[in-house]
Amino acid sequence: MICHPTSSAGLEEACLSGPTRRPQTAADGPQKGHGTKSAAVREQAILALLSERTIERAVEQANVGVRTLRRWLTEDPEFQADYAAARKATFEAGMSRMHALTSRAVNPLEDLLEAKDHPTVRLGAARTLVEIGMHQHDADTIMRKLEEIEAAQQRRR
Template identity: 35%
Template sequence: MSVETLSALQQRAIAALLEEPSIAAAARRSRASRRSIHRWLQEDPVFSAELDRRRQLAYEQTGSHMVSLTGQAVAAIEYVLGQKYPDTAHRIKLAAARLALQYADKYQSAAAVKAAKPG
């Protein structure tokens, strides 16, 4: 079976599962029943595989975006360090820059581990 065999309802459910915090919320958004979504997750390997593939793609896109922000994060840190009297806005900018660098590092570390795995 291939992704093309997924119904429009299953496609909507996958999209909703990627965006909503719970199966119940995804069911409401996609107009699929919770029971159907649970059944697809447990019994439909094509549905599960497509959901996993799309989750991985979303993770990779998010990680790549965080890596792309590292230059801005370093520039923000440099800017704040140059301020004689940093204010609250500077502290917030510094905290955001630190988070961006931490998430980029975690993503790159995870990607390196994945790349090093055989097979």
């Protein structure tokens, strides 16, 4: 409402004489254009977060406000769950690809183990293969322990 003083009583009287609207509260629900982003916009934001290195760049790519994106990341359980699921799926896809390439990566290392004239090359290849084996063993052990802990928690419920 635009208020125009029409008498010497001033601005207050002129504003009060017109139609009044109470301020919107949280109980009224979100205002139009405030907090009602579509699922497609939220999905774009998640894709931008996955592909960009900073929130600022993700904001530009997704065309959402930085405050909106930060609020979704800190206060919106549904967005947080969707983002976590997308991150997990992206990570698992990358790990599957790495797993598929492992045998191709091991073949040259295996060939280097046979470099009879170059003992330092053989040592480097052997060290790399042992490290890979140890990392895999550690990862398998951690996953097994985690599964045991999760199973124990499920039994307690």
